[in-house]
Amino acid sequence: MNGQIPTREKMTTIGDGGKRFWLYPAKFTGEWLNRRRVMAVVLILFFFILPWIDINGSQAVLLDIADRKFAFFGLVLWPQDFSILWFFAAGTAILVLFLTAQWGRLWCGWACPQTVFLEHVFRRIEIWIEGDARQRRKLDQAPISVSKFSKKALKYVIFIAISSHFANTVLCYFVGTDQVLHMTFQDPRENWGWFTFMAFFNFMFFVDFAWFREQFCLIACPYGRFQSVLLDSDSMIVGYDYNRGEPRGKLRKNQERTEGDCIDCNRCVAVCPTGIDIRQGLQMECINCTACMDACDEIMFKVNKPPKLIRYTAIADLEGRVRRFMRPRVIVYLVLVLALYGAGTYLMLFNRGLKFQIVRPPGQSFTLSEADAVVSNHFEVKATNRSEAIWTVTTEVPAGFEVVTPRNPWEIPAEETATLPIFVRKQKTLFNTSGKERAVVTFRDERTGAVLYQTEVTLMGPAQ
Ligand code: SF4
Ligand code: SF4
Incomplete structure (x- = not known):
């Protein structure tokens, strides 16, 4: 920073004994x-x-x-x-x-x-x-x-x-x-x-x-x-152009000023809602409210000087360097934002509505009913309803198979996860000699008949 800019040593609103100075920011227009x-x-x-x-x-x-x-x-x-x-x-x-x-x-x-x-x-x-x-x-x-x-x-x-x-x-x-x-x-x-x-x-x-x-x-x-x-030196800030403003000095009657444009009127300080002097450089208390920009423009207009002695700028600009818009950390931020928003959007579009999962309970293979010679396989269906609607679902298996379940149709409440036991059965005599059969289980929307989910399950049975 320019050596002519005084440095700050304490907060403008706190006195020596920790007592607060009450601020009276002045009215302004702009x-x-x-x-x-x-x-x-x-x-x-x-x-x-x-x-x-x-x-x-x-x-x-x-x-x-x-x-x-x-x-x-x-x-x-x-x-x-x-x-x-x-x-x-x-x-x-x-x-x-x-x-x-x-x-x-x-x-x-x-x-x-x-x-x-x-x-x-x-x-x-x-x-x-x-x-x-x-x-x-x-x-x-x-x-x-x-x-x-x-x-x-x-x-x-x-x-x-x-x-x-x-x-x-x-x-x-x-x-x-x-x-x-x-x-x-x-x-x-x-x-x-x-x-x-x-x-x-x-x-x-x-x-x-x-x-x-x-x-x-x-x-x-x-x-x-x-x-x-x-913030870094390329970030936009509200800044005082010390190259143009310094050396500051009071405006004297009938006397042409030959120094910097700042007439040291303190108007920028008087309007500041956090009580700071922007001429002391970038400060943590500056909330970029632009009040000092308006106040100083008003003064510049009165003394016939160009506006924007205090303006939106960057430290790089004030130091005469070219302000870089794209810097490594900014690119990293941008990539992360796109990736996180992209992932959120993907989940929102494709991971909502009704989700099914069908599993065989651990340790279970099949049961054989000797009375009617039917092989039965037990599965658990888990349905997560990520919507505000109640879904009514029917469960189907292809011809040659039979599905037995306590609820068919099955109602899945809004915003809940529900489970349903299903038993897929097949005549023992029609069972594959290898002892394994594949069956497609279909879940349909009862109202429209649309297929909501379809998956293939493997049925176990006695090898012949
Ligand atoms: S932008 Fe607002 S907070 Fe910052 S110095 Fe100016 S008047 Fe104060
Ligand atoms: S309002 Fe402008 S001219 Fe007046 S003290 Fe602030 S920077 Fe200087």
């Missing part, structure tokens, strides 16, 4: 903020509306851990589909590594619920009630008064209402919207477990958005902690 607002509105609507949408009779997204049912836009997965879930979850984890290596903390700035709700909902309400940074600071420092009390009370009542709606929506994703609606009109004592869950999350969301705020990104978020290993 094209990146407008884009992020559109994105935030879409995401917020998506989040609140999705639990009310049904696709193929299932909630669009449902993570019902208690009933072990997971629905994603019409695809319903059950515990027996764990392998599909695993492949998609592992693929998504690697996809996050790939996206971060390429585009940095795009997720944090544009799509993380913490940023979306804090910056586009809670902070806006706070600014609407208490004013811009200077007024908010003044209000906090002022002694209690009717005006201060009413502003704070109004703000917290709105925060609690939004947090409550947020918590109820989260519950809809885990329990199901119908169930949440049902519980809403019941006595809380009848669902005390879920009620406690909801009240706890309501409290946690309120504390997070009203007080904890940027500390969540700085201290609690595991994704933020991994940035130093996920």
